[in-house]
Amino acid sequence: MIRTxxxxxxxxxxxxxxxxxxxxxxxxNRQISTVALAKVLQLGKQNPLVIQVGSHTLYTQAxxxxxxxxxxxxxxxxxxxxxxxxxxxxxxxxxxxxxxxCPWSHCPNIEPADRLLQGMGFTNVKVLFIASNFGADWVDxxxxxxxxx
Amino acid sequence: xxxxxxIVVVIVIAAFLVRRMSSRSAxxxxxxARAMQxxxxxxxxxxxxxxxKLTLSSxxxxxxxxxxxxxxxxxxxxxxxxxxxxxxxxxxxxxxxIGVSMDDSPDPVHPFVQQFHVNYPIVMGTAKTGEQYGGVxxxxxxxxxxxxxxxxxxxxxxxxxxxxxxxxxTMLSSH
Numbered sequence: 001m002i003r004t005x006x007x008x009x010x011x012x013x014x015x016x017x018x019x020x021x022x023x024x025x026x027x028x029n030r031q032i033s034t035v036a037l038a039k040v041l042q043l044g045k046q047n048p049l050v051i052q053v054g055s056h057t058l059y060t061q062a063x064x065x066x067x068x069x070x071x072x073x074x075x076x077x078x079x080x081x082x083x084x085x086x087x088x089x090x091x092x093x094x095x096x097x098x099x100x101x102c103p104w105s106h107c108p109n110i111e112p113a114d115r116l117l118q119g120m121g122f123t124n125v126k127v128l129f130i131a132s133n134f135g136a137d138w139v140d141x142x143x144x145x146x147x148x149x
Numbered sequence: 150x151x152x153x154x155x156i157v158v159v160i161v162i163a164a165f166l167v168r169r170m171s172s173r174s175a176x177x178x179x180x181x182a183r184a185m186q187x188x189x190x191x192x193x194x195x196x197x198x199x200x201x202k203l204t205l206s207s208x209x210x211x212x213x214x215x216x217x218x219x220x221x222x223x224x225x226x227x228x229x230x231x232x233x234x235x236x237x238x239x240x241x242x243x244x245x246x247i248g249v250s251m252d253d254s255p256d257p258v259h260p261f262v263q264q265f266h267v268n269y270p271i272v273m274g275t276a277k278t279g280e281q282y283g284g285v286x287x288x289x290x291x292x293x294x295x296x297x298x299x300x301x302x303x304x305x306x307x308x309x310x311x312x313x314x315x316x317x318x319t320m321l322s323s324h
Contacts, residue, residue, distance in 0.1 A: 055251060061285065102223060134286045135285075
């Protein structure tokens with residue numbers, strides 16, 4: 001029992017630290033709302049490269065049409081795949097990152113992905129702000145969705 | 150006069166009995182209708198971490214808490230110790246928690262299960278499993294399933310352990 005309580009307390013602390021770091025580290029001027037992204041995609045003028053940095057099981061169930069799956073960016077494999085995908089692109093390429101696995105403040109993938117692209121010198125990166133999860137904030141609102149790999 | 154009185158008494162008693170029986174029958178129908186309104190939990194057979202298959206329908210007769218989670222999901226990690234406690238506390242009364250990991254690989258799940266002393270089976274979920282349950286497009290999502298295999302409630306997002314415990318206790322007591 002004591003061990004469980006201790007474990008839970010340790011988890012809660014680490015979660016709080018993690019959540020704070022993730023939530024506060026992406027400035028609002030680099031975020032894009034679901035409404036704004038849906039409009040960008042609908043107009044079809046800016047042609048952003050949309051990248052999903054969450055899990056494959058979530059991507060396969062539903063994703064933004066045309067978006068590319070890179071894998072969870074909090075894993076070495078996911079972050080490396082993302083690096084390889086973008087390294088040859090012009091640094092002013094319009095890129096949109098999204099995940100939606102969890103509530104915004106708890107997403108473990110968005111911040112590492114954004115940090116990587118910032119570190120590589122990309123100047124036109126937007127991160128899709130998903131408050132709750134991809135299902136509630138994108139699919140349930142009727143925005144375009146695709147299934148499968 | 151006395152005969153008429155007796156006939157009236159018999160009619161009143163008969164009317165009372167008929168009404169009571171029809172009322173019970175209606176209650177029974179309502180209970181059945183209510184049960185029918187609850188959707189049957191979609192069945193699945195998925196591999197556990199040790200490779201053995203787990204079939205959800207084989208747990209009929211138990212109250213099942215079906216938890217969709219992942220190791221990278223921070224709220225899920227917070228719920229796990231509570232689920233371990235609930236499993237331990239209510240196992241004898243017929244509770245079975247089943248974790249459906251939505252991790253892309255079992256690799257991070259193995260150490261997680263050991264670290265948290267998870268005392269209930271974990272299966273590796275797929276996109277198909279998620280779709281069967283209406284789309285698992287955010288974690289955690291938990292379903293409470295009654296002993297007849299019907300979904301009683303769905304909890305999206307981190308849920309207070311007391312909420313689960315209250316529901317589970319009620320479900321375990323109702324049979």
